[in-house]
Amino acid sequence: MSYVPVESLLESRAFRRLLAWSVAGHVILFGGLTFNPFQRSAQVFTANPVMVSVVAAPPAPAAKPAAPKPAPKAAPKPEPKPEPKVEPPPPPPKPVVNEVVIPKEPAPLAKPKPKPKPEPKPKTAEQLLAELTQKVEAEHPNSVPDVPQAPVREAPAAAAGGPGIFDPAMAAWQLRVKALIHSNWSGSQICKSPPIFDLEIDSAGRLDSLALATSSGDRYCDESAERAVRKSIPLPPSPRGAIEIELVLTPKATL
Amino acid sequence: MKRLVLIALVAIGLALPAHAQRVRIDVTGAQRAIPVAVQRFALAEPGGASEEFYQALVAGLDFSSVVRHVNPEAFVESKVTRDFEMPAVPCENWRAIGAEGLVQGEMRFVQNKAQVRFRVWDTARCRLLGDVAFRERDRPDLGLLARIVADDIVERFTGRRGVSSTEIAFVSDNGRRNKEIWLMDADGSGKRRLTNNGSINLFPAWSPDGKTLIYTSFKAGQSELFLLFRGNRPGTRLINTKDEKYRGVWQNQDGKIAVVVSRQGNTDIYSVTTNGSSPQRLTEARSIETSPSFSPDGRQMAYVSDRSGSPQIWIKDLDTGQERRITFNGPYNSSPAWSPTGEWIAYAAQAGNNFDLYLINPEGTFTTPLVTHPRSDEDPAWAPDGRKLAFTSNRRGRKEVYRVDVDGNNTTLLTDGFGNSSNPAWSRWLD
Numbered sequence: 001m002s003y004v005p006v007e008s009l010l011e012s013r014a015f016r017r018l019l020a021w022s023v024a025g026h027v028i029l030f031g032g033l034t035f036n037p038f039q040r041s042a043q044v045f046t047a048n049p050v051m052v053s054v055v056a057a058p059p060a061p062a063a064k065p066a067a068p069k070p071a072p073k074a075a076p077k078p079e080p081k082p083e084p085k086v087e088p089p090p091p092p093p094k095p096v097v098n099e100v101v102i103p104k105e106p107a108p109l110a111k112p113k114p115k116p117k118p119e120p121k122p123k124t125a126e127q128l129l130a131e132l133t134q135k136v137e138a139e140h141p142n143s144v145p146d147v148p149q150a151p152v153r154e155a156p157a158a159a160a161g162g163p164g165i166f167d168p169a170m171a172a173w174q175l176r177v178k179a180l181i182h183s184n185w186s187g188s189q190i191c192k193s194p195p196i197f198d199l200e201i202d203s204a205g206r207l208d209s210l211a212l213a214t215s216s217g218d219r220y221c222d223e224s225a226e227r228a229v230r231k232s233i234p235l236p237p238s239p240r241g242a243i244e245i246e247l248v249l250t251p252k253a254t255l
Numbered sequence: 256m257k258r259l260v261l262i263a264l265v266a267i268g269l270a271l272p273a274h275a276q277r278v279r280i281d282v283t284g285a286q287r288a289i290p291v292a293v294q295r296f297a298l299a300e301p302g303g304a305s306e307e308f309y310q311a312l313v314a315g316l317d318f319s320s321v322v323r324h325v326n327p328e329a330f331v332e333s334k335v336t337r338d339f340e341m342p343a344v345p346c347e348n349w350r351a352i353g354a355e356g357l358v359q360g361e362m363r364f365v366q367n368k369a370q371v372r373f374r375v376w377d378t379a380r381c382r383l384l385g386d387v388a389f390r391e392r393d394r395p396d397l398g399l400l401a402r403i404v405a406d407d408i409v410e411r412f413t414g415r416r417g418v419s420s421t422e423i424a425f426v427s428d429n430g431r432r433n434k435e436i437w438l439m440d441a442d443g444s445g446k447r448r449l450t451n452n453g454s455i456n457l458f459p460a461w462s463p464d465g466k467t468l469i470y471t472s473f474k475a476g477q478s479e480l481f482l483l484f485r486g487n488r489p490g491t492r493l494i495n496t497k498d499e500k501y502r503g504v505w506q507n508q509d510g511k512i513a514v515v516v517s518r519q520g521n522t523d524i525y526s527v528t529t530n531g532s533s534p535q536r537l538t539e540a541r542s543i544e545t546s547p548s549f550s551p552d553g554r555q556m557a558y559v560s561d562r563s564g565s566p567q568i569w570i571k572d573l574d575t576g577q578e579r580r581i582t583f584n585g586p587y588n589s590s591p592a593w594s595p596t597g598e599w600i601a602y603a604a605q606a607g608n609n610f611d612l613y614l615i616n617p618e619g620t621f622t623t624p625l626v627t628h629p630r631s632d633e634d635p636a637w638a639p640d641g642r643k644l645a646f647t648s649n650r651r652g653r654k655e656v657y658r659v660d661v662d663g664n665n666t667t668l669l670t671d672g673f674g675n676s677s678n679p680a681w682s683r684w685l686d
Contacts, residue, residue, distance in 0.1 A: 178281070187321060
């Protein structure tokens, strides 16, 4: 076996072409894996504070970190970073930007300076979602609320409200679906216990399948709930495309 | 190069989700009536009665509080039934106006009878709810026929018949000094007098089949029990003894009647047959026992006893003879009324100088207010579907009869301008 000097190899036209192909191939592979949107969908939001722009939410506590500007941009950057500024809470009637802090995870970026006054405990994603849901239902009991879309971000894989994981786009979508079915459910007062349905929804919000998973024990209650679901189709398209829903329809506490 | 592209594609493919993801959504229902479109029934012959029938029918639906009619001005399809025999209807056009149901029917008159055929669609699922139904009544009873149809429609959607075709008996002085037994439709219309003896008549109570009314009257001097039969059959005195009889209620379908009797100064509850024979003592205590009301199966009796020092609600198991007290709050609880579904006992509870209405479960473990008003509310009486009650209130000064839904909503005055009225007794269905 004989060794060829590098200088002579570089002078070789065939070698230079091969090297160019190799570099180009690596760039394509690296770019494809890095900027592939599907790959990013499996990414989990962990310690980053995330923004929820859903109807009138409770004003953000003054000393919490990272309140971004209220107006969501139409085409945000792929990796929006929270700003370490502390902004005063906006007035309650206007849609405000709220923040969700995942308490177990340390913040990766510089924290804002602590304020002297005692701060309320940060709310978990689950608590905030429950509060928002109550507020939306209270303000829009009989109609589908015009829930503004959360800032356009890539959808994380985990469901909104999952343990320690929050997806604002999914949360907003779930609120819209919930309000829509709520507004279409008539006769729920005949129910004593909740029926549960399994739905398969395609990427356009159309119904692929609907099955009664758990009966309320009352045929007429189950029928009223099924009518509510069918009246609500098509649902707003899910940010994740096709999706399966476990739908629990709980009657209002009646006698 | 091809190999590189292949590797890149495989990497992208692995990143794609293998299947659709699953989320859970919880929806809490609201108190909202089911919207149902009603096409006017097609008349087989011209007669002009369809409009009267239609108005009574939609009023009967709305009366239920569970089903409501959709304004026909919103209809995309015809307001009159045209395709009764067709095997399908354009459900999407009914869904488009928000209707979850559609009622179609046809009507005809045969001699003195009004006959209707109707069917009910679930437009959300686009299927028939049950078969085509047939109903008939005498021609003058067209309004009643419409309410019967409305009650049938409510049953198709909820599993329980509506009560718009039922009646309420009550006591009224109608602005005079005597108190007579009166009858009105469940919506408060069509009041007619049942007794006319110029005396004091009280406590009407219906038989389980809804054909006979028992009431207390002083027309013979002391209080006695009398029966009234539908169809103008004359009333009879029930028990021919010298004991004072305060009140009677039917126990069950066997025709037995529980009677509150004062004998030698001790008031107790007895069970007798309709002709007053075979008396059997149901309560034995030396205290005052009164106001019996029976569970739907007739095996338990709720009543009021002051054996604990104040009037409270007790329940007696008629099979075992065991008695238990179920109310412990308040100094005075009275007028128990067991619901037709068996789930609740309505009663009046003293609050200050007045009474409020409450519901308690037969186990006595859960109590909830039904009607609380600064003035007195008393005498609860259940509708046969268990979704409504009638009661007496003096909230406008004199005693008047009201109606309320079991959730405390839709309180409605039924005896406006009718003097002092009280003691409502809600009938069963007439057919």
